[in-house]
Amino acid sequence: MNIHRFKFFPRSYMLFLSILLAGSMLGSSLASAEPQLPGTSAAGGILSYEAEAPQNTFTGNAGAADCSFCSGGQKAGNLYGGSTLTFNGIQADKAGIYNMNMFYISGDSRAASISVNGAEKENFSFPKTADWNTIGTYQIQIYLNQGSNTILFDDAGGYSPDFDKIELTFDSAGENGSGPDGSIGDLGKQKKATSYGPITLTEYANGFKVSNPTYELLYNTSTGLSQYNWNGQAVAKGLYSEIQLDRMVASKDYKHHKFYKNQVVPFQDATGKGIKVTVVNEDGGKPSLSQIYYVYEDGPYLLTETVASHHSAISTGNIAPIAMEARGGIDIGSYDDNRVLVVPFDNDAWSRYQAKSMNTGLNNGLYISSELTAIYDNTSRNGLVIGSVTHDTWKTGIYWSGSNDKLNKLRVYGGFTSSTSTWDTIPHGKVTGKQITSPKIMVGFFEDYRTGLEEFGQVNAAIQPPLAFGEDIPEGVPVGWNSWGAYASDLSYDKAASVSNYFKDHIQNHSFNNEGNIYINLDSYWDNMTDQQLTDLVQLIHSNGQKAGIYYSPFVYWGNNMEQEVEGTNGKYKYGDIVLRDLDGNVLPTLDGAYAVDPTHPGVKQRIDYYMNKFKSKGFEYIKIDFLSHGAMEGKHHDANVQTGIQAYNQGMAYVNEVLDGSMFISASIAPLFPSQYAHSRRISCDIDGSIGSTEYQLNNLTYGWWQNGTIYHYTDPDYMHLTKGGSMEGAQSRVNAAAISGTVFLNSDDVTDATARQYMETLLTNPEVNGLAMKGKAFRPVEGNTGTQAANVFVLDDQGTRYVAVFNYTQNAAQHTVDLVRAGIASEGAASYTVTDVWSGQSRTVSGSSLDVTLKAAESKLYKIVPNPYK
Numbered sequence: 001m002n003i004h005r006f007k008f009f010p011r012s013y014m015l016f017l018s019i020l021l022a023g024s025m026l027g028s029s030l031a032s033a034e035p036q037l038p039g040t041s042a043a044g045g046i047l048s049y050e051a052e053a054p055q056n057t058f059t060g061n062a063g064a065a066d067c068s069f070c071s072g073g074q075k076a077g078n079l080y081g082g083s084t085l086t087f088n089g090i091q092a093d094k095a096g097i098y099n100m101n102m103f104y105i106s107g108d109s110r111a112a113s114i115s116v117n118g119a120e121k122e123n124f125s126f127p128k129t130a131d132w133n134t135i136g137t138y139q140i141q142i143y144l145n146q147g148s149n150t151i152l153f154d155d156a157g158g159y160s161p162d163f164d165k166i167e168l169t170f171d172s173a174g175e176n177g178s179g180p181d182g183s184i185g186d187l188g189k190q191k192k193a194t195s196y197g198p199i200t201l202t203e204y205a206n207g208f209k210v211s212n213p214t215y216e217l218l219y220n221t222s223t224g225l226s227q228y229n230w231n232g233q234a235v236a237k238g239l240y241s242e243i244q245l246d247r248m249v250a251s252k253d254y255k256h257h258k259f260y261k262n263q264v265v266p267f268q269d270a271t272g273k274g275i276k277v278t279v280v281n282e283d284g285g286k287p288s289l290s291q292i293y294y295v296y297e298d299g300p301y302l303l304t305e306t307v308a309s310h311h312s313a314i315s316t317g318n319i320a321p322i323a324m325e326a327r328g329g330i331d332i333g334s335y336d337d338n339r340v341l342v343v344p345f346d347n348d349a350w351s352r353y354q355a356k357s358m359n360t361g362l363n364n365g366l367y368i369s370s371e372l373t374a375i376y377d378n379t380s381r382n383g384l385v386i387g388s389v390t391h392d393t394w395k396t397g398i399y400w401s402g403s404n405d406k407l408n409k410l411r412v413y414g415g416f417t418s419s420t421s422t423w424d425t426i427p428h429g430k431v432t433g434k435q436i437t438s439p440k441i442m443v444g445f446f447e448d449y450r451t452g453l454e455e456f457g458q459v460n461a462a463i464q465p466p467l468a469f470g471e472d473i474p475e476g477v478p479v480g481w482n483s484w485g486a487y488a489s490d491l492s493y494d495k496a497a498s499v500s501n502y503f504k505d506h507i508q509n510h511s512f513n514n515e516g517n518i519y520i521n522l523d524s525y526w527d528n529m530t531d532q533q534l535t536d537l538v539q540l541i542h543s544n545g546q547k548a549g550i551y552y553s554p555f556v557y558w559g560n561n562m563e564q565e566v567e568g569t570n571g572k573y574k575y576g577d578i579v580l581r582d583l584d585g586n587v588l589p590t591l592d593g594a595y596a597v598d599p600t601h602p603g604v605k606q607r608i609d610y611y612m613n614k615f616k617s618k619g620f621e622y623i624k625i626d627f628l629s630h631g632a633m634e635g636k637h638h639d640a641n642v643q644t645g646i647q648a649y650n651q652g653m654a655y656v657n658e659v660l661d662g663s664m665f666i667s668a669s670i671a672p673l674f675p676s677q678y679a680h681s682r683r684i685s686c687d688i689d690g691s692i693g694s695t696e697y698q699l700n701n702l703t704y705g706w707w708q709n710g711t712i713y714h715y716t717d718p719d720y721m722h723l724t725k726g727g728s729m730e731g732a733q734s735r736v737n738a739a740a741i742s743g744t745v746f747l748n749s750d751d752v753t754d755a756t757a758r759q760y761m762e763t764l765l766t767n768p769e770v771n772g773l774a775m776k777g778k779a780f781r782p783v784e785g786n787t788g789t790q791a792a793n794v795f796v797l798d799d800q801g802t803r804y805v806a807v808f809n810y811t812q813n814a815a816q817h818t819v820d821l822v823r824a825g826i827a828s829e830g831a832a833s834y835t836v837t838d839v840w841s842g843q844s845r846t847v848s849g850s851s852l853d854v855t856l857k858a859a860e861s862k863l864y865k866i867v868p869n870p871y872k
Contacts (some may be wrong), residue, residue, distance in 0.1 A: 045170065049087050051076035051163035057086040060155075067105075069133060070164040075105065079112065079153065079160035082693045087151040087166065092144040097171040097362060100151075101139045106161035107132040108592065109349050109420060113154040113789050116142045121154060123352050123789040124366060125420030126161050135164055141171060141362040156789060157693035158350030174361070179408065182238030182326030184218060184225035194261070196275050198297045201264060208259055210277055210293070214300045215445065217293055219279055221259055224252035226291075230300065230445035233333050235384060236410075238326035241281075241291050241306040241438075244318035244415070251291060251306075254283040270462040272296045287314050291321070301444025301455065303389065308436045315432040319394075320413035321441050322386070330400075330407035332384055332445070334377035337786050338405045341704055345370040345395070345422045346629045346672045347686045348592065350697060352789045353704035358402040364409075368416060369398040371674050372456060375407065376449035378786040383449030386412060387456050388439040389463050391674040393431060393644055395422055395632070396439045414439045417634060422645075423591050424634045426582050429644035450707070450781055457711030464677045466714050470662025477715060477777045478622065478665055478681070478745050479512060480519030480546070483526075485690065485722035485749030486757075491525040493533040495753075497540055502752040504544040510766035514746075514775050519622050519665075521549030521747065538619045549622030549665075550615050554608050554656055555631030556594035562587075566603045568610025573603030580635040588635055592670075596630035599652025600639035612659040623664045625656065625679070628671035646675070653678035667717055667745060676712035681745050684708065684716040688735075690725025690749075692859040695738045696810040699791035702742050702779065706795075709743040709779035716779055718742035720749035723760040731859035732760045733840070734808060740774040740863070741795055741806045769839050770863065773804065780806055783824050793817065796824045803866045804839070809856035819852040821866075832869050839863040 052064035052074040060083030067075040076085045092098070109128045113121035129136035142151070153160065188205030195201075202209045207220040216229040227237040240252035251257070258280045267276045274296040281289040287310035294303040306321040308314060324330065332338070338358035344351035356367055358375065371391075376383025388396035397416025401409040417424035442459055446452035469475045481499055483491050500520050508518045520541045529537065541548040562576030580588050580596040588596055597604050615623065632649035642648045649672070657678055660666065668679035670686050685701035688694045698718050709716040718739045726732035739746055748765060750757035765771075780795035794817070797804040803826045809815040821827035827834070833848040840863060854862055 047091070047168040048165055049090060049168075050074070050165045051085060051087070053087075055088050057084075057088060059084045065162070067162075067164070069135065071103070072165075075162050075164050077162040079155045079162070080158065081155070081691070082157060083155050083160075085153040085163065090144065090149040090151055090168070092146055092149060092168075094170070095144065095146040096173045097141050098144050098168045099139055099171050100142050101137055101167040101169075102126075103135050103137055103164040103166070104161040105129055105132060105135055105164065109423070110159050110161050111156065111350060111352075112160040113156040114140070114142075115152040115154070117145060117149055120357065120788045121152070121156070121790075122356075122363070123156060123354055125349065125351075127419045140366065143174065143362065144168075156350070156352065157697045180238065180326050182324065182329040184220040184227045184237060185223040187218065187220055196266065199275055199295055201261070201275070201277075203261065208277075210275070210295045212274070212295060212297060212299075214298070215302065217277070217295060217302060219259065221257040221279070224254060224257040224281065228302075228443060235332060235445050236324070236330050236443070238324050238329045240323050241289055242320045242323045243287070243289065243306070243308050243436075244316050245287070245314065249286060250323065251281040251289045254281040254286065254289065256282045258282065267294065269294075271459050272299060299444075300446055300452075301385075301442050301459070303440055303442055305440040306438040310434055313432055313434055314436060315430045316415070316436060317428040317430040318413055318415035319436060319438040320411050321438040322410065322412040322443070324410040325408070327408050328404070328406040330375060330384065330402075330410055332375060332377060332382055334380040334382045335405040336377050336379035338377050339375075339786060340367075340369070340400055340402065340407075341374040341376075341785075342367050342369045343372055343673070343704070345418075346670060347683050347701070348423070348629055348670045350685075350687060352697065352700050354789050355704065355785055355787060358405055358407065361401050361403055364399065364401045366420075367400070368418065368421065369400075370416065370421060371396050373398045373400070374449045374453055375400075376785070378784060381448040381450065382446070383452055384443070384445050385449060385452035385456050386441060386443050388674070389442050389460050390440040391464070391646060391676075392650060393437075393647055394439045395428060395644075395646055396441075412441050422632070423629060424645070425589055426634050429634050429647075431643050449785065453707040454711065457707045460674075460676065461711045464675065466712060467657065467666060467677055467680050468662070469680065470664070473621065473662065473665050474514065474517045475714075476514040476517065477743075477775050478519055478667070478747070479514045479517065479775075480521060480549070480747050482521045482523055482549075482624075482720045482747045482749045484523035485720050485725070486751040487525075489525045489528075491522065491528055493529050493537055496520065496522060496537055499752050500537075500541050500544050500546060503546065506758075506762055507765055508545070511768040511771045512765045516545070517547060518545075519547045519549045519747070521551075521622055521624065523551045523624065524626075526550060535618055542619065547621045548619060549624065550620040551624045551626065552611050552615070553594070553627040554625060555597055555599055555604070555652060556627045557597050558594050566607050568606045569603050573601075573606070577601070578603040578607075580633060580637075583636050585636070588633060591630055591633070592627060594627060594630065596633045596635070598635070598638050599631045599648045599655070600637045600642050602638070604652070605655055608656060608659055612656070616660070616663050621664055622667065623660070624667045624669050625671075626669040628653070628668055632672050650675055673708070674712070676708075679713065681715040681717045681743075682708070682713050684718055684742060686719060688719035688722075690722030690732075690735050691727065692731050692734060692810055692812070695735050696791045696808075698742070699738055699795075699808065700787070700789065702738075702795070703782040703785065703787060703792040706742075706779040706781055710777070715745055715777055716743035717745035720747045722749045723764060724750055724754060724757045726760075726859065728859060729760065729763070730857050730861075733764055734859055734861040736764050736770065737806055737808070737861045737863050740770055741780040741797070743777065743779045744774055746771075746774045767840060769842065773839060773863070780804070783819075794819055794824065796826065798825065805852070805864045805866060806861060807854045807856065807864075808861040809859060812858045814858060815856045817854045817856065819854060820850065821852055822850045826866055835867045835869055837865045837867075839865055
């Protein structure tokens with residue numbers, strides 16, 4: 001039945017269909033506009049520019065297309081696969097900040113990177129419009145120079161909306177930060193110092209200081225403000241907490257900020273030991289706000305949380321253990337190439353990490369980082385790492401704004417939702433009770449922000465370890481094949497059987513295995529096969545010395561029939577019973593073409609039982625679970641004790657684990673970054689088609705997300721290797737190199753009946769040195785972290801003193817690159833020579849000095865092993 005098949009429709013195929021659909025839907029408009037000439041002035045000082053105007057520039061697939069409901073009867077479309085649209089000749093009477101209202105069409109949520117006058121690209125996610133016949137609007141602020149300007153729209157290697165026009169209105173001349181300077185005030189006369197091992201508590205007339213060998217926490221009980229110092233320098237100041245009640249209530253505005261030494265208690269947790277310090281803020285009938293600090297005996301970080309308490313129940317959907325609004329309140333003491341890392345909530349819709357300039361004061365509501373951030377100078381690499389280490393209740397957001405290489409605003413809070421990040425269409429669920437606890441936040445300063453991100457991953461993993469392996473599940477890097485890139489919806493028994501036989505005869509005995517283990521995995525459309533065919537296929541796979549994998553999406557419904565019976569429930573529930581609804585009982589809009597179902601509903605759990613037990617009974621040992629972000633959406637849940645989307649997600653994922661009971665390797669596909677304890681691996685990025693553009697997108701996620709590998713997940717999954725989509729042997733090899741350095745889950749996805757595919761597979765999947773490097777299960781670090789929304793092109797791994805370097809060319813032109821070995825952490829000034837070995841060919845050369853020159857063909861990459869030569 002078609003509805004049954006559609007239930008397992010992956011998002012990439014839906015996007016492909018939507019592109020085709022967009023070209024055919026040119027009928028009557030649900031949102032029309034009066035035609036205007038390009039660059040004309042409308043009422044109210046609005047400047048309007050048509051996207052399809054002849055003075056604009058298109059590259060790649062992009063171009064003008066007829067559109068009966070668009071202004072001027074045309075639009076700019078087909079921004080995908082490395083395409084751009086540039087608005088030329090944007091005239092501004094005066095320099096300053098302008099509101100840019102973009103009129104667009106996008107039947108699903110898509111992103112575009114925008115650059116004004118050649119500045120660094122900024123990535124924006126556009127909410128989906130009602131359909132491909134409806135125009136939506138999306139507004140951001142940009143800075144224009146007086147006179148002529150250009151505005152570039154880039155698909156960033158993915159898919160962008162179609163654009164009708166832009167409208168510009170002047171907002172202001174701009175400003176560079178204002179407000180208080182963040183001083184917490186004088187602590188007054190010192191009263192007493194008490195030692196707790198290497199930690200010292202010093203009491204003052206107006207507060208206290210807690211210090212370990214690395215940092216100091218200062219708190220002024222008169223002003224209610226705190227400050228964090230590292231190495232004797234104030235890095236964060238003017239800090240307080242706040243909670244949303246009937247209005248936003250800040251701890252600094254309370255009348256009383258009480259600290260009692262007898263409430264200082266030793267603690268020991270999974271990450272270390274130290275002392276717990278509490279300040280209680282009280283003010284009449286308001287809930288008390290307890291600011292709690294966990295100061296460790298050693299290490300460069302502390303943890304903090306805020307607990308709101310009241311004698312009667314309170315309710316909030318927004319609580320911030322850290323808030324700051326002060327000029328230069330965050331000052332990392334280094335000012336060369338200062339960045340703030342913006343982390344996506346999940347890996348859907350070709351989401352990218354962004355290393356934003358710290359000097360960003362526009363559109364900051366669009367740059368809220370999910371769960372964590374790094375605030376750093378890329379040149380010195382000094383940086384502050386801030387992020388949540390608890391993920392049981394809240395979606396954590398980090399809002400920031402800065403100028404002059406410092407931050408003027410910072411807010412780390414539980415209660416983050418966004419239609420283009422968390423995909424929520426309603427606000428964060430409110431938590432109700434007499435006591436409400438914020439997310440617990442790690443704050444640490446590091447000489448190298450990359451070390452700080454790795455430490456953040458380790459702290460999270462210590463508190464909530466990654467999913468343990470079942471007794472019969474191999475613990476090494478999974479190696480094998482996935483069906484989606486090869487066959488998509490055309491998967492069949494015969495095709496899968498041919499793959500299994502081909503791998504047995506040509507691939508798996510030539511180093512493409514992990515200690516003899518190799519998987520043949522069925523993606524969506526496995527249900528094209530009959531029950532007997534599935535049974536027979538698993539038996540064939542096992543007889544070929546392989547393990548069988550399967551696919552399922554536990555938290556979505558792909559159909560539209562709310563009267564359809566839910567599988568596994570014996571007719572007790574229909575899909576209208578289990579779909580997620582808002583607080584008024586309305587079904588939530590679809591995401592990626594699918595309805596979210598409620599993870600807490602018994603019908604959903606019975607459906608999980610039905611499919612998981614079916615998979616187990618047939619002998620599958622690997623499962624890719626997809627579209628998991630649907631399970632974290634805010635809504636009204638069946639379980640009345642579940643108040644937030646993350647609480648529901650935890651319940652649903654825990655149930656999946658319970659039913660599988662260690663019987664399979666679990667690979668999370670589209671999924672939130674946190675919580676992380678329910679899968680062995682998680683896609684670091686999704687929908688990689690194998691082209692060099694999609695490989696660059698995948699490596700953007702590695703550039704800023706490598707630290708997840710071996711910490712919160714056993715392995716980060718770079719998505720499959722579809723070699724023929726690389727376009728050349730060099731492009732295909734770059735896809736393999738990108739996968740090999742990413743953690744990894746090492747799966748091919750080519751059609752074995754294709755002669756070119758067989759050539760690439762037999763050449764690129766059978767190199768023992770490359771495969772051996774992939775089997776190490778280690779993710780390479782980026783050398784640079786100032787790439788905006790793009791990927792770094794040099795990555796490095798220090799494997800117990802042996803160094804590996806990967807260098808990529810993401811263009812279709814030959815390129816020359818010089819790797820700074822000092823910057824890469826391989827050489828020190830005046831070092832000896834090095835033996836540089838090409839991992840693919842085994843050819844070696846000697847390099848003297850501190851640089852490595854690399855020549856790359858179009859879409860080519862190199863993988864080197866570098867060993868220092870002894871001094872003579």
